[in-house]
Amino acid sequence: MVATPPPHVITWQKLPDDFPLPNGPVDSIAQPAIAAALTESLRIANRLPAHGFTCTNYGICATLNGKMVVKAPDWAYVSRITVPREEINRSYTPQLQGDIPAIVLEFLSETEGTEYSIKSTYPPGKFFFYGQILQVPNYGIFDPKTGSLELYRPENPGSPYQLQSPDRQGRFWIPELELFLGPWQGEWENLQGHWLRWWDAAENLLLWGPEQVALEQRRAEQERERAERLLAQLRAAGLEPED
Numbered sequence: 001m002v003a004t005p006p007p008h009v010i011t012w013q014k015l016p017d018d019f020p021l022p023n024g025p026v027d028s029i030a031q032p033a034i035a036a037a038l039t040e041s042l043r044i045a046n047r048l049p050a051h052g053f054t055c056t057n058y059g060i061c062a063t064l065n066g067k068m069v070v071k072a073p074d075w076a077y078v079s080r081i082t083v084p085r086e087e088i089n090r091s092y093t094p095q096l097q098g099d100i101p102a103i104v105l106e107f108l109s110e111t112e113g114t115e116y117s118i119k120s121t122y123p124p125g126k127f128f129f130y131g132q133i134l135q136v137p138n139y140g141i142f143d144p145k146t147g148s149l150e151l152y153r154p155e156n157p158g159s160p161y162q163l164q165s166p167d168r169q170g171r172f173w174i175p176e177l178e179l180f181l182g183p184w185q186g187e188w189e190n191l192q193g194h195w196l197r198w199w200d201a202a203e204n205l206l207l208w209g210p211e212q213v214a215l216e217q218r219r220a221e222q223e224r225e226r227a228e229r230l231l232a233q234l235r236a237a238g239l240e241p242e243d
Contacts, residue, residue: 008120010133011063012095015070021059021090022072030144030193031107032056035075037188038105041198041206042077047179052079059091060101062133067122071129075105079176094134102176103138104130105196108145115141127152131161138174140181140196147183147194171199179206 015021035056042048054077059070070091081088081098094100106115106126117125120132130136131154139152139161151172152161166172171182180199188195188208198206234241 008133009065011066012093013061013063013068014093014096015059015061015068015091017090019068019070021070022057028144030191031074033189033191034107034142034144034195035105037208038075038196038198041208044209044212045198045200045206047177047198047206049079051081052077053081053085053088054078055092060104060134061091061093062129064122064124064133069123069129069133071126073101073104073126073130074107076101077103077177100134101136103140103174103181104134104136105140105142108141108143127161132158137176140172142183142196144194147185149181149183149196151181169203 035054039048039054039056042054048054054075055073056075057072058076059072060076061068061070063069078092078094078101079099081092083097088097092098108115114126116127118128119125120128124133127139130139131152135154135158137153137157141150141152142148149166149170149172151164151166153164154160155162164172166182167180169180169182171180173179174181177198178201180201180203181196182199184195184197186192186195200206231241
């Protein structure tokens with residue numbers, strides 16, 4: 001006789017005030033910077049709705065067979081919350097407080113293999129928790145050292161994750177955000193390295209703050225030069241425009 005594993009009973013409850021949260025240190029200064037940069041470009045491009053939020057190393061909860069499970073992904077995006085923002089304190093419980101995260105990202109750490117753990121017994125591994133318990137539609141694993149990005153999606157809701165193939169630019173289409181996500185190498189806030197960035201459907205890069213400022217400065221300079229050329233043409237024609 002083959003033993004049948006017990007079913008997973010999933011419920012959604014608020015995290016008890018005395019529940020100990022994951023509090024491991026990050027492996028490098030780059031990890032929180034990568035997360036902050038992802039959120040910044042969404043906000044600048046008006047791609048972060050007022051009723052949504054992003055979180056970094058913030059507890060996301062589910063109750064599995066009567067036991068609370070909390071994972072704190074390196075970055076996650078939730079498109080809609082259904083409670084006042086101040087009620088999301090210490091942790092976030094999908095279904096109870098809003099939508100399932102549209103995407104969860106983990107940055108490869110020194111603790112090898114934890115991002116790929118399919119352990120289904122308590123406490124479940126990250127890969128199993130995000131895919132089978134939360135049923136997050138997009139799970140990304142990014143290596144800041146090499147710039148490698150893997151994206152996993154289920155073929156159907158609730159089915160196991162399948163590794164996706166990137167496009168020719170190494171990017172992945174995230175339909176829930178209507179954006180491409182992909183690796184990019186360069187500098188942000190005086191840090192050189194590999195980053196994750198967003199592109200819209202027309203493959204326009206979503207800019208960071210300094211890039212947006214530089215773009216606006218270039219546009220202002222081009223407008224000033226255009227006005228000066230027009231003024232010179234008018235004067236050459238014997239016309240003196242009014243101030």
